[in-house]
Amino acid sequence: MFSKRITTFSILAISLIAFGLGVGLYSANYYKPDTKQAITGMLWPNPKQLRHFATIDHAGDVFGLDNLRGKWSFLFFGYTHCPDICPQTLAVLNQVHKQLGNARPASDVQIIFVSVDSGRDQSQQLAEYVSYFNQDFIGLGGTPEQVQSLASQIGVLYIIGEEAADGGYLVDHSASLFLIDPDGRLIAVFSAPHQADPIVSRFKKIKTFLEKH
Amino acid sequence: MQTNTLFLLLVSIFPICLSAQENILIHNAWINEAPPNARVNAGYFEIENHQQHAITLVQVSSEEYERIDIHRSVVSDGVAKMVLQKSVIIAANTALTFVPGDYHLMLHHPRKQFRAGQQIQLSLMFANGKEMTVMAEIRRLHGHHH
Ligand SMILES: [Cu+2]
Numbered sequence: 001m002f003s004k005r006i007t008t009f010s011i012l013a014i015s016l017i018a019f020g021l022g023v024g025l026y027s028a029n030y031y032k033p034d035t036k037q038a039i040t041g042m043l044w045p046n047p048k049q050l051r052h053f054a055t056i057d058h059a060g061d062v063f064g065l066d067n068l069r070g071k072w073s074f075l076f077f078g079y080t081h082c083p084d085i086c087p088q089t090l091a092v093l094n095q096v097h098k099q100l101g102n103a104r105p106a107s108d109v110q111i112i113f114v115s116v117d118s119g120r121d122q123s124q125q126l127a128e129y130v131s132y133f134n135q136d137f138i139g140l141g142g143t144p145e146q147v148q149s150l151a152s153q154i155g156v157l158y159i160i161g162e163e164a165a166d167g168g169y170l171v172d173h174s175a176s177l178f179l180i181d182p183d184g185r186l187i188a189v190f191s192a193p194h195q196a197d198p199i200v201s202r203f204k205k206i207k208t209f210l211e212k213h
Numbered sequence: 214m215q216t217n218t219l220f221l222l223l224v225s226i227f228p229i230c231l232s233a234q235e236n237i238l239i240h241n242a243w244i245n246e247a248p249p250n251a252r253v254n255a256g257y258f259e260i261e262n263h264q265q266h267a268i269t270l271v272q273v274s275s276e277e278y279e280r281i282d283i284h285r286s287v288v289s290d291g292v293a294k295m296v297l298q299k300s301v302i303i304a305a306n307t308a309l310t311f312v313p314g315d316y317h318l319m320l321h322h323p324r325k326q327f328r329a330g331q332q333i334q335l336s337l338m339f340a341n342g343k344e345m346t347v348m349a350e351i352r353r354l355h356g357h358h359h
Contacts, residue, residue, distance in 0.1 A: 080248070083255035083320070084286045085293045087245055088313040091356030125250055132248035157292050166280070168252075168321065175293035192288050193314050196356060 039188070039205045040198075047185040053149035055114070058127035058139035065184050072109045072207070073180040074199075077156045079117035079171045080129045085192070086113075089177070090133040095196035097134055100203070108182075114150065115141040116158040117171050154178055154186055179203065181210060236263040239337065242349035244320065245313075246329045254327075256281075256318035256335065256349055257311040262303040269340035270301045277333050279322035286314050295319065300340065313354075329353045 050065055057063040074093060078086035093111050100109050113130050115121035118141060121129075126139030141147060151158070156178075161170040175192035177199065188206055190199060242258035262268050273281045283298040301316065303309045311317050318335070327333065331351045338344050 080251065081253050082295075083245070083247070083251070083253040084284070084295065084313055084317045085288075087247065087255070087354055088356070091354035093356070095356040128250045129248045159292075159294075166321070170295050172292050172294040174291055175288045176291050191291060192293065 039202055039209065041179075041188045041190045041202060042206055042209075043187055043189065044209075047181065047187045048153070050150075050153050050180065050184045050186060053146075053153065054142070055140040055146050055150050056123060056142035058123050058130060058141075060123045063138070063140055068180050068182075068184050070182050071107075072182060072203070073112055074109070075112045075114055075154070075178040075180065077114045077116050077151060077158065077174050079115050079173065080121050080125055081117065081168070082171070082173075085175060087133075089175075089192075089194055090130070090137070092194045092196050092199070093137070093177075094134045096199050096203075097136065099196060099200045110138055111136070112138045112140055114147065114156075115139065116147055116151065116156070116173050117160070118142065118144045118147055119160070179206065181206075237261070237268060237343075237345065238263070239345060239347045242335065242347045243352045244318075244327070244333055244349050246327065246351050246353045247323075249326060252322055254278075254320040254323060255313070256320055257313065258318075258335075258347065258349065259308060259310045260303055260337075261308040263306060265305050267302050267304045268343075270303065270337055271299075271340050272338040273318055273335055274338070275320070275333060275335050277324050277327075278320045279324075281321065281335075282319040283316070284319045285316050288314075327351045 050068070052065050055063045057067075074096065076086075076089055076093065078089070080086070090113060097109065097111055111134065113126070115126055121141045123139075123141065126141055130137040130139040140150070156174045158171055158173040161172065163169045177190040177192075177194060178186060179188040179190070181187040187210070188202065190202065238261040240259055240261075242256070244254050244256040247254045256273075260270070270283065273283060275281060283301055284295045285298055286293060286295050298316070301309065309316065329351050332348045333351065334346055335349050336344055336346050
């Protein structure tokens with residue numbers, strides 16, 4: 001009787017485990033594309049819809065929300081007097097641009113460097129700077145208010161440092177990379193340090209995911 | 214007999230003294246090629262301290278730049294900042310690598326525009342008065358992981 005109870009218990013336990021596993025596997029398969037954990041950095045189910053903003057691009061033209069529509073945009077905020085993090089990130093983004101260019105027409109992806117240093121980064125300065133890394137890169141700037149009209153919506157922080165004796169100053173700025181979808185929604189935030197391969201693979205996953213939603 | 218002992222002692226100590234002089238190695242020094250209008254560059258290198266005591270790097274200078282600061286980039290709460298380092302200590306028998314996103318030389322106001330492949334002489338000054346010169350190669354960033 002004792003052994004019979006054990007057997008009954010074992011069978012019950014095994015079937016419960018099997019049932020549990022079955023549900024687990026089923027739900028894992030079912031939910032896999034839906035879990036935000038599956039794609040690092042993705043803001044799902046709450047991407048942020050951007051509103052109107054007005055910045056000035058490196059050619060001197062107004063660049064606003066309409067310029068983000070219909071394209072995937074990678075945004076990085078920095079400044080041209082930044083010798084370490086900014087050039088390194090732009091070099092990584094150049095790799096990203098190249099890798100994506102091989103997969104599909106590069107025209108549906110735009111890479112944007114937003115300067116938060118309105119005091120020093122005018123259109124001409126930005127044009128020379130971004131084109132050094134890639135001819136297709138877009139540089140954005142403008143007055144502090146114009147830059148704020150975009151940066152504040154994305155939640156980008158920056159602090160202009162104190163001037164040194166030679167007039168130079170440092171700027172603390174967000175190190176993250178922001179991805180805007182073709183509907184103008186902030187869809188993902190990638191944290192530093194940046195590497196091209198994970199950025200490209202996450203981007204592809206996010207794109208595939210959104211095509212199904 | 215005494216002379217012999219002294220001789221042996223000298224012979225055995227001499228190579229140690231000699232290598233102690235050269236027990237700081239600096240290699241893979243490079244400066245990232247900057248966009249044409251950049252007023253600042255960043256420099257990197259690896260320093261090995263094979264001595265039994267710590268060394269302290271206090272200053273770096275070059276004829277080719279107006280001023281050089283030792284910086285460290287740090288990212289905290291998603292915000293990147295460059296922190297001035299008054300000195301950098303390299304502990305006994307350790308190496309320290311200056312790399313993008315971490316310790317770097319902040320090179321202000323290049324005297325002219327440098328292109329990949331050029332060599333720039335840097336002088337490193339240590340707290341004990343020792344000075345070392347090293348040639349840093351201008352390199353174009355490729356965005357690969359280091
Ligand atoms: Cu710096």
